[in-house]
Every structure is written in structure tokens, then in C-alpha cells.
Amino acid sequence: MTPEPTKLPELLLSHHTEPTELDENMECGVCNTEVKKNSFLEHLECCAAGTKIPHLMMNVFFLEEEVIARDDILEKNFLHLVNDEPLELRNQNCLYCSNADMHADGLCRNVKRTHFLGGMFQNSANEYFDMIKLIHALKNQATVLLLKMQQKRKMDRIILLLQVVFRIENGGNLMECLPADAFKVLKKIEKKDTEAVSKMRLELRKNAEEELNFSELARNLCLEEMVKELLTMDIKNPRISPFEFVNTA
Numbered sequence: 001m002t003p004e005p006t007k008l009p010e011l012l013l014s015h016h017t018e019p020t021e022l023d024e025n026m027e028c029g030v031c032n033t034e035v036k037k038n039s040f041l042e043h044l045e046c047c048a049a050g051t052k053i054p055h056l057m058m059n060v061f062f063l064e065e066e067v068i069a070r071d072d073i074l075e076k077n078f079l080h081l082v083n084d085e086p087l088e089l090r091n092q093n094c095l096y097c098s099n100a101d102m103h104a105d106g107l108c109r110n111v112k113r114t115h116f117l118g119g120m121f122q123n124s125a126n127e128y129f130d131m132i133k134l135i136h137a138l139k140n141q142a143t144v145l146l147l148k149m150q151q152k153r154k155m156d157r158i159i160l161l162l163q164v165v166f167r168i169e170n171g172g173n174l175m176e177c178l179p180a181d182a183f184k185v186l187k188k189i190e191k192k193d194t195e196a197v198s199k200m201r202l203e204l205r206k207n208a209e210e211e212l213n214f215s216e217l218a219r220n221l222c223l224e225e226m227v228k229e230l231l232t233m234d235i236k237n238p239r240i241s242p243f244e245f246v247n248t249a
């Protein structure tokens, strides 16, 4: 009898901040309009032209796909362990073994199911969390750039307005031509904007830390639950034949 697959894959995937489908709409943070995710990068190329935002977001999307792929292979191999099916290698890499020689020695073929699972989680942890950290760093960088861009657009509008109101020629030195009061207001806005950027940086950093902690917690919980499920099998129904492997990508 095949045991019911656990709810673990869901849990494992639950730390994904936004598991958006490609044809789903998402809000563009630059212009606040709804854009389909699969055309979002193209949209950004014009909407945030001249900034690093499109490039940053392209890398974020790429890394998010990669994180999903890493979750996916762990989840699949867990189910293969449950069902006593051949285990999947990616690019000939065994997730339990730390290198090709070790895999060639075949020691991984005779370990307990729980050991194999634990080894896969452990060996992939560093790279996995590095990717998650990088995603947060890139996203935060894009978010700060976005705020700066909005501030610059606002400032451009204000300056245009001041030029009109005080009849300042284009090319004339705005700061020198402005009455002291208006100059003060302008400086105040600039100061507020700078403060807003610092405040946002701090908040984003804090959020990223919290999200990373949550990812670690979710992944550990996953492993614990998966181990519980395989432990009974290891005891009641130990493997007699060694593991088999198939290369899937």
C-alpha cells in the first residue's frame, strides 16, 4: 500500500514569499498598474528604464525559480523514498553525496531512508539559504531604487512647478533664483526623502532577516516531519535492495 503523501511539500513551499503563476497579474511597483508576471520584465525595461531595477528583478525571478527547483527535487526524492522508487539525480549529482567520487563508491546506496533524506537536506542547505539571502538582497536593492526613482520624479515635478511660478529660465540656476522660503521648503523635502530611504533600508533588512529565519524554520520542520514518516518504514520495513538512481536532468 502506498502511504498518503504528507502535506510536507506544501509546508516546504509555504515560505515562498510570492508563488505567482506566470499568467497571474502582479502590481508594478513603479507605475502601480497591473502587469502579467510573464511580461513584467519587459514592462520594467520601459517603466524603469535607465535604472538597475529590470536587471535586479530578472535575477530575482531566476533565483526564485531555482529555489523552487531545489525544493522540488527534495520533495520528489522524499516521495521516491516513501514509495521505494529510484532516486533522482540532477546533472548526475547525487544530493546525498558531497562529490562524484563518493557517489561512485556507492556508500549512499545502502544507507537508511532517513539518513539519505537528512543528507540531502544538509548538503543542500548552504547553497539554498545563500540563494534566499541573495534574493532578499536583490529585491531590497530594487525596492530602494524604486523609492529613489519615485522621489526623483516627484522632485522633477516640483522643480518644474517652481520654475514656472518664479519664472526661472530653463538653464538658469534654480537655487540662486529661488526666494529663501521656497529654497527652505525644497531642502526640507530633500532631507525627508533621504530619511525615508534610510528608514526603508533598515526595515527591509529587518524583514529579510525575519523571512530568512522563517525559511530555516519551515525547512527544518519539513525535514522533521519527513523523517517521522520514513522512520517507521526504516524500522518496520528496512530496505533489502540498495537504492537505485535515475538521472532526470
Ligand SMILES: [Zn+2]
Pocket: 012, 013, 014, 015, 016, 067, 068, 071
Ligand atoms: Zn522554497
Ligand SMILES: [Zn+2]
Pocket: 028, 029, 030, 031, 032, 033, 043, 044, 047
Ligand atoms: Zn510599471
Ligand SMILES: [Zn+2]
Pocket: 094, 095, 096, 097, 102, 103, 108, 109
Ligand atoms: Zn550518492
